[in-house]
Amino acid sequence: MTLLSVSNLSVRFKQHHQDLAALLDISFSIQPGERVAVVGESGAGKSILGYAITNLLPGQGYIAGGSVRFRGHELTSLSRREWRTIRGHRIAMIFQDMMMSLNPVLTVGDQMVEAIQSYRKVSYHQARQLAIETLQQVRIRTPEQCFYQYPHQLSGGIRQRVIIAIVLLLKPELIIADEPTTALDVTLQAEILHILKEICERNQVALLFISHDFGVISRICERTLVMYAGKIVEQGPTLGIINDPQHPYTQGLINALPQMALPGQPLNQIEGNMPSLTARPSGCAFHPRCPYALSQCRYLTPEFIYTGVSATACFVIEKMQTFNAESEVDHDTDI
Numbered sequence: 001m002t003l004l005s006v007s008n009l010s011v012r013f014k015q016h017h018q019d020l021a022a023l024l025d026i027s028f029s030i031q032p033g034e035r036v037a038v039v040g041e042s043g044a045g046k047s048i049l050g051y052a053i054t055n056l057l058p059g060q061g062y063i064a065g066g067s068v069r070f071r072g073h074e075l076t077s078l079s080r081r082e083w084r085t086i087r088g089h090r091i092a093m094i095f096q097d098m099m100m101s102l103n104p105v106l107t108v109g110d111q112m113v114e115a116i117q118s119y120r121k122v123s124y125h126q127a128r129q130l131a132i133e134t135l136q137q138v139r140i141r142t143p144e145q146c147f148y149q150y151p152h153q154l155s156g157g158i159r160q161r162v163i164i165a166i167v168l169l170l171k172p173e174l175i176i177a178d179e180p181t182t183a184l185d186v187t188l189q190a191e192i193l194h195i196l197k198e199i200c201e202r203n204q205v206a207l208l209f210i211s212h213d214f215g216v217i218s219r220i221c222e223r224t225l226v227m228y229a230g231k232i233v234e235q236g237p238t239l240g241i242i243n244d245p246q247h248p249y250t251q252g253l254i255n256a257l258p259q260m261a262l263p264g265q266p267l268n269q270i271e272g273n274m275p276s277l278t279a280r281p282s283g284c285a286f287h288p289r290c291p292y293a294l295s296q297c298r299y300l301t302p303e304f305i306y307t308g309v310s311a312t313a314c315f316v317i318e319k320m321q322t323f324n325a326e327s328e329v330d331h332d333t334d335i
Protein backbone atom coordinates (compact mmCIF):
# COMPACT_ATOMS: atom_id res chain seq x y z
CA MET A 1 0.00 0.00 0.00
CA THR A 2 1.19 3.53 -0.80
CA LEU A 3 2.55 5.17 2.36
CA LEU A 4 1.82 8.82 1.59
CA SER A 5 -0.41 10.07 -1.17
CA VAL A 6 -0.73 13.81 -1.78
CA SER A 7 -3.39 14.75 -4.35
CA ASN A 8 -4.08 18.20 -5.77
CA LEU A 9 -2.97 19.82 -2.52
CA SER A 10 -3.41 23.59 -2.40
CA VAL A 11 -2.34 25.80 0.50
CA ARG A 12 -3.17 29.48 0.94
CA PHE A 13 -2.19 32.20 3.40
CA LYS A 14 -4.42 34.99 4.63
CA GLN A 15 -2.22 38.06 4.86
CA HIS A 16 -3.20 41.73 5.18
CA HIS A 17 -6.71 41.18 3.73
CA GLN A 18 -5.25 39.08 0.93
CA ASP A 19 -5.68 35.36 0.34
CA LEU A 20 -2.45 34.20 -1.27
CA ALA A 21 -1.67 30.88 -2.97
CA ALA A 22 1.41 29.19 -1.50
CA LEU A 23 1.03 25.67 -2.93
CA LEU A 24 -0.92 24.86 -6.08
CA ASP A 25 -2.19 21.48 -7.11
CA ILE A 26 0.62 19.38 -5.61
CA SER A 27 0.38 15.64 -6.34
CA PHE A 28 2.86 12.91 -5.57
CA SER A 29 3.16 9.72 -3.57
CA ILE A 30 5.77 7.92 -1.46
CA GLN A 31 6.01 4.16 -1.12
CA PRO A 32 7.10 2.48 2.14
CA GLY A 33 10.87 2.81 2.54
CA GLU A 34 11.22 5.16 -0.45
CA ARG A 35 13.44 8.28 -0.21
CA VAL A 36 12.06 11.27 -2.08
CA ALA A 37 13.61 14.74 -2.35
CA VAL A 38 11.88 18.08 -2.72
CA VAL A 39 14.26 20.56 -4.30
CA GLY A 40 14.03 24.21 -5.31
CA GLU A 41 15.31 27.66 -4.37
CA SER A 42 14.31 29.41 -1.20
CA GLY A 43 10.65 30.50 -1.43
CA ALA A 44 9.63 27.65 -3.77
CA GLY A 45 7.23 26.26 -1.16
CA LYS A 46 9.27 23.21 -0.08
CA SER A 47 9.00 23.77 3.67
CA ILE A 48 5.33 24.78 3.39
CA LEU A 49 4.74 21.38 1.81
CA GLY A 50 6.37 19.68 4.82
CA TYR A 51 4.29 21.77 7.23
CA ALA A 52 1.08 21.12 5.28
CA ILE A 53 1.61 17.35 5.39
CA THR A 54 2.19 17.44 9.16
CA ASN A 55 -0.58 19.96 9.91
CA LEU A 56 1.92 22.52 11.21
CA LEU A 57 1.23 25.38 8.79
CA PRO A 58 2.43 28.64 10.34
CA GLY A 59 0.37 31.81 10.88
CA GLN A 60 -2.66 32.15 8.71
CA GLY A 61 -1.84 29.24 6.42
CA TYR A 62 -4.60 26.78 5.58
CA ILE A 63 -5.26 23.85 3.27
CA ALA A 64 -7.53 25.19 0.56
CA GLY A 65 -8.05 21.95 -1.33
CA GLY A 66 -6.83 18.47 -2.12
CA SER A 67 -5.97 15.55 0.12
CA VAL A 68 -3.08 14.05 2.06
CA ARG A 69 -3.49 10.35 2.77
CA PHE A 70 -1.23 8.32 5.02
CA ARG A 71 -1.68 4.57 4.57
CA GLY A 72 -5.06 5.40 3.07
CA HIS A 73 -6.24 7.61 5.96
CA GLU A 74 -7.05 11.24 5.24
CA LEU A 75 -4.82 13.53 7.34
CA THR A 76 -6.34 16.91 6.48
CA SER A 77 -9.47 16.23 8.54
CA LEU A 78 -7.79 14.81 11.68
CA SER A 79 -8.42 16.40 15.07
CA ARG A 80 -5.54 17.73 17.20
CA ARG A 81 -5.84 14.67 19.42
CA GLU A 82 -5.64 12.29 16.47
CA TRP A 83 -2.61 14.21 15.18
CA ARG A 84 -0.80 13.59 18.46
CA THR A 85 -0.81 9.83 17.77
CA ILE A 86 0.63 10.33 14.28
CA ARG A 87 3.01 13.27 14.42
CA GLY A 88 6.34 12.27 15.91
CA HIS A 89 5.36 8.61 16.06
CA ARG A 90 4.33 7.55 12.57
CA ILE A 91 5.48 10.72 10.79
CA ALA A 92 8.57 12.32 12.33
CA MET A 93 10.26 15.59 11.47
CA ILE A 94 13.86 16.74 11.50
CA PHE A 95 14.38 20.47 11.08
CA GLN A 96 17.35 22.60 10.17
CA ASP A 97 17.38 24.43 13.49
CA MET A 98 18.74 21.73 15.78
CA MET A 99 18.62 23.78 18.99
CA MET A 100 14.89 24.32 18.44
CA SER A 101 14.35 20.55 18.22
CA LEU A 102 16.02 19.73 21.55
CA ASN A 103 14.96 20.89 24.98
CA PRO A 104 17.91 22.95 26.32
CA VAL A 105 17.12 22.27 30.00
CA LEU A 106 16.99 18.47 29.73
CA THR A 107 19.91 16.12 29.15
CA VAL A 108 20.01 14.04 25.99
CA GLY A 109 19.25 10.97 28.11
CA ASP A 110 16.17 12.52 29.75
CA GLN A 111 14.79 13.49 26.35
CA MET A 112 15.42 10.04 24.92
CA VAL A 113 13.93 8.21 27.91
CA GLU A 114 10.86 10.48 27.72
CA ALA A 115 10.48 9.66 24.00
CA ILE A 116 10.69 5.91 24.66
CA GLN A 117 8.32 5.96 27.62
CA SER A 118 5.78 7.99 25.61
CA TYR A 119 4.84 4.85 23.70
CA ARG A 120 6.33 1.89 25.61
CA LYS A 121 5.91 0.71 29.18
CA VAL A 122 9.56 0.16 30.09
CA SER A 123 11.66 0.92 33.15
CA TYR A 124 14.14 3.80 33.22
CA HIS A 125 16.98 1.25 33.09
CA GLN A 126 15.55 -0.47 29.98
CA ALA A 127 14.87 2.89 28.31
CA ARG A 128 18.43 4.03 29.08
CA GLN A 129 19.83 0.86 27.52
CA LEU A 130 17.75 1.35 24.37
CA ALA A 131 18.74 5.03 24.18
CA ILE A 132 22.45 4.18 24.39
CA GLU A 133 22.11 1.51 21.70
CA THR A 134 20.37 4.03 19.47
CA LEU A 135 23.09 6.64 20.06
CA GLN A 136 25.55 3.95 18.92
CA GLN A 137 23.47 3.35 15.79
CA VAL A 138 23.94 7.00 14.80
CA ARG A 139 27.68 6.53 15.36
CA ILE A 140 28.16 8.56 18.51
CA ARG A 141 31.47 7.20 19.83
CA THR A 142 30.84 7.91 23.51
CA PRO A 143 27.10 7.21 23.90
CA GLU A 144 27.18 6.89 27.71
CA GLN A 145 28.81 10.31 28.05
CA CYS A 146 26.43 11.84 25.47
CA PHE A 147 23.44 10.43 27.39
CA TYR A 148 24.23 12.67 30.37
CA GLN A 149 25.07 15.83 28.42
CA TYR A 150 22.93 18.90 27.71
CA PRO A 151 22.34 20.03 24.09
CA HIS A 152 24.57 23.11 24.48
CA GLN A 153 27.50 20.85 25.40
CA LEU A 154 27.34 19.07 22.03
CA SER A 155 28.76 20.06 18.65
CA GLY A 156 26.36 20.72 15.74
CA GLY A 157 27.10 17.32 14.16
CA ILE A 158 26.47 15.42 17.42
CA ARG A 159 23.26 17.38 18.08
CA GLN A 160 21.94 16.41 14.67
CA ARG A 161 22.79 12.74 15.35
CA VAL A 162 20.98 12.94 18.69
CA ILE A 163 17.89 14.29 16.92
CA ILE A 164 18.04 11.45 14.40
CA ALA A 165 18.42 9.00 17.32
CA ILE A 166 15.33 10.44 19.08
CA VAL A 167 13.36 10.25 15.83
CA LEU A 168 14.46 6.64 15.39
CA LEU A 169 13.32 5.71 18.89
CA LEU A 170 9.77 6.63 17.91
CA LYS A 171 9.94 4.13 15.02
CA PRO A 172 8.28 6.34 12.41
CA GLU A 173 7.24 5.07 8.99
CA LEU A 174 8.04 8.42 7.37
CA ILE A 175 10.65 11.05 8.24
CA ILE A 176 10.28 14.56 6.85
CA ALA A 177 13.70 16.22 6.98
CA ASP A 178 13.81 19.93 6.17
CA GLU A 179 17.33 21.07 5.19
CA PRO A 180 18.73 18.96 8.07
CA THR A 181 22.38 19.41 7.13
CA THR A 182 22.47 22.99 5.85
CA ALA A 183 24.06 24.40 9.03
CA LEU A 184 26.86 21.79 9.02
CA ASP A 185 30.23 21.84 7.28
CA VAL A 186 30.72 19.64 4.21
CA THR A 187 32.37 16.71 6.02
CA LEU A 188 29.73 16.55 8.76
CA GLN A 189 27.02 16.99 6.15
CA ALA A 190 28.28 13.91 4.27
CA GLU A 191 28.42 11.86 7.50
CA ILE A 192 24.89 12.81 8.57
CA LEU A 193 23.50 12.06 5.10
CA HIS A 194 25.19 8.68 5.15
CA ILE A 195 23.77 7.87 8.60
CA LEU A 196 20.27 8.99 7.59
CA LYS A 197 20.33 6.92 4.41
CA GLU A 198 21.67 3.83 6.20
CA ILE A 199 19.07 4.12 8.95
CA CYS A 200 16.20 4.55 6.50
CA GLU A 201 17.38 1.52 4.51
CA ARG A 202 17.93 -0.66 7.56
CA ASN A 203 14.60 0.19 9.20
CA GLN A 204 12.53 0.52 5.99
CA VAL A 205 11.67 4.12 6.88
CA ALA A 206 10.54 6.40 4.06
CA LEU A 207 12.08 9.87 3.78
CA LEU A 208 10.84 13.15 2.37
CA PHE A 209 14.03 15.19 2.17
CA ILE A 210 13.68 18.94 1.61
CA SER A 211 16.73 20.73 0.22
CA HIS A 212 17.84 23.52 -2.10
CA ASP A 213 20.92 21.51 -3.09
CA PHE A 214 20.95 18.92 -5.89
CA GLY A 215 24.43 17.84 -4.75
CA VAL A 216 22.99 16.80 -1.37
CA ILE A 217 19.86 15.05 -2.59
CA SER A 218 21.80 13.02 -5.18
CA ARG A 219 23.50 11.22 -2.27
CA ILE A 220 20.37 10.15 -0.48
CA CYS A 221 17.16 10.19 -2.56
CA GLU A 222 15.93 7.85 -5.26
CA ARG A 223 13.25 10.16 -6.58
CA THR A 224 13.03 13.95 -6.83
CA LEU A 225 10.29 16.57 -7.03
CA VAL A 226 11.45 19.96 -8.33
CA MET A 227 9.35 22.86 -7.03
CA TYR A 228 8.99 26.39 -8.35
CA ALA A 229 6.65 29.08 -6.99
CA GLY A 230 4.46 26.61 -5.11
CA LYS A 231 4.15 24.04 -7.90
CA ILE A 232 5.94 20.85 -8.84
CA VAL A 233 7.47 21.45 -12.28
CA GLU A 234 9.37 18.19 -12.74
CA GLN A 235 9.40 14.83 -10.98
CA GLY A 236 11.20 11.58 -11.64
CA PRO A 237 14.21 9.44 -10.67
CA THR A 238 16.95 11.59 -9.10
CA LEU A 239 19.81 10.34 -11.27
CA GLY A 240 17.76 10.65 -14.46
CA ILE A 241 16.87 14.26 -13.60
CA ILE A 242 20.46 15.16 -12.68
CA ASN A 243 21.93 13.59 -15.82
CA ASP A 244 19.24 14.83 -18.19
CA PRO A 245 17.12 17.62 -16.63
CA GLN A 246 14.08 18.37 -18.77
CA HIS A 247 12.47 21.49 -17.28
CA PRO A 248 14.34 24.78 -17.91
CA TYR A 249 14.21 25.56 -14.17
CA THR A 250 15.77 22.19 -13.28
CA GLN A 251 18.41 22.79 -15.95
CA GLY A 252 19.16 26.16 -14.33
CA LEU A 253 19.48 24.60 -10.84
CA ILE A 254 21.87 21.94 -12.10
CA ASN A 255 23.92 24.45 -14.08
CA ALA A 256 24.25 26.51 -10.91
CA LEU A 257 25.99 23.67 -9.03
CA PRO A 258 29.59 24.66 -8.10
CA GLN A 259 31.00 21.66 -10.01
CA MET A 260 29.38 22.97 -13.23
CA ALA A 261 31.37 26.24 -13.19
CA LEU A 262 34.48 26.45 -15.36
CA PRO A 263 37.77 26.86 -13.46
CA GLY A 264 38.32 30.50 -12.53
CA GLN A 265 34.82 31.48 -13.70
CA PRO A 266 31.97 32.68 -11.47
CA LEU A 267 29.16 30.23 -10.63
CA ASN A 268 26.33 29.99 -13.14
CA GLN A 269 23.09 31.55 -11.95
CA ILE A 270 19.45 31.59 -12.95
CA GLU A 271 18.68 35.21 -13.86
CA GLY A 272 16.11 36.92 -11.63
CA ASN A 273 14.53 35.80 -8.37
CA MET A 274 11.85 33.47 -7.09
CA PRO A 275 8.58 35.46 -7.08
CA SER A 276 6.98 36.29 -3.73
CA LEU A 277 3.48 35.04 -2.86
CA THR A 278 2.06 38.47 -3.70
CA ALA A 279 3.67 38.63 -7.15
CA ARG A 280 3.19 35.18 -8.63
CA PRO A 281 3.40 35.53 -12.44
CA SER A 282 0.47 34.24 -14.51
CA GLY A 283 0.74 31.21 -16.79
CA CYS A 284 3.97 29.31 -16.17
CA ALA A 285 5.35 31.19 -13.15
CA PHE A 286 8.90 30.61 -14.38
CA HIS A 287 8.31 32.57 -17.62
CA PRO A 288 9.99 35.87 -16.54
CA ARG A 289 13.23 33.93 -15.89
CA CYS A 290 12.98 31.28 -18.60
CA PRO A 291 15.37 31.54 -21.57
CA TYR A 292 12.97 29.50 -23.75
CA ALA A 293 9.67 31.21 -22.84
CA LEU A 294 7.05 31.28 -25.59
CA SER A 295 4.25 33.84 -25.74
CA GLN A 296 1.71 31.27 -24.48
CA CYS A 297 3.84 30.71 -21.33
CA ARG A 298 2.67 34.10 -20.06
CA TYR A 299 -0.98 33.18 -19.78
CA LEU A 300 -1.35 29.37 -20.00
CA THR A 301 -0.29 26.81 -17.40
CA PRO A 302 1.52 23.76 -18.80
CA GLU A 303 0.33 20.24 -17.88
CA PHE A 304 2.69 17.39 -17.01
CA ILE A 305 3.97 15.30 -19.86
CA TYR A 306 6.17 12.20 -19.64
CA THR A 307 9.49 12.56 -21.35
CA GLY A 308 11.03 9.17 -20.67
CA VAL A 309 13.20 10.78 -17.97
CA SER A 310 10.57 12.50 -15.83
CA ALA A 311 7.15 14.10 -15.74
CA THR A 312 7.69 17.73 -16.74
CA ALA A 313 5.36 20.71 -16.98
CA CYS A 314 6.70 22.80 -19.85
CA PHE A 315 5.30 23.91 -23.22
CA VAL A 316 8.65 23.65 -25.00
CA ILE A 317 9.02 19.99 -24.02
CA GLU A 318 5.43 19.41 -25.15
CA LYS A 319 6.14 21.06 -28.52
CA MET A 320 9.31 19.04 -28.98
CA GLN A 321 7.43 15.82 -28.30
CA THR A 322 4.69 16.76 -30.78
CA PHE A 323 7.32 17.71 -33.38
CA ASN A 324 9.19 14.42 -32.90
CA ALA A 325 5.97 12.40 -33.12
CA GLU A 326 4.98 14.21 -36.37
CA SER A 327 8.46 13.69 -37.84
CA GLU A 328 8.19 9.97 -37.13
CA VAL A 329 4.81 9.82 -38.90
CA ASP A 330 6.24 11.72 -41.90
CA HIS A 331 9.25 9.44 -41.94
CA ASP A 332 7.04 6.32 -41.90
CA THR A 333 4.92 7.76 -44.74
CA ASP A 334 8.06 8.41 -46.84
CA ILE A 335 9.09 4.80 -46.47
Ligand code: SF4
Pocket: 247, 248, 249, 284, 285, 286, 287, 288, 290, 291, 292, 293, 294, 297, 302, 313, 314, 315, 316, 317
Ligand atom coordinates in the same frame (compact mmCIF):
# COMPACT_ATOMS: atom_id res chain seq x y z
FE1 SF4 B 1 9.84 28.17 -19.87
FE2 SF4 B 1 7.43 28.20 -21.03
FE3 SF4 B 1 8.54 25.91 -20.24
FE4 SF4 B 1 7.63 27.65 -18.46
S1 SF4 B 1 6.39 26.54 -19.96
S2 SF4 B 1 9.53 26.55 -18.38
S3 SF4 B 1 8.19 29.58 -19.43
S4 SF4 B 1 9.29 27.28 -21.83
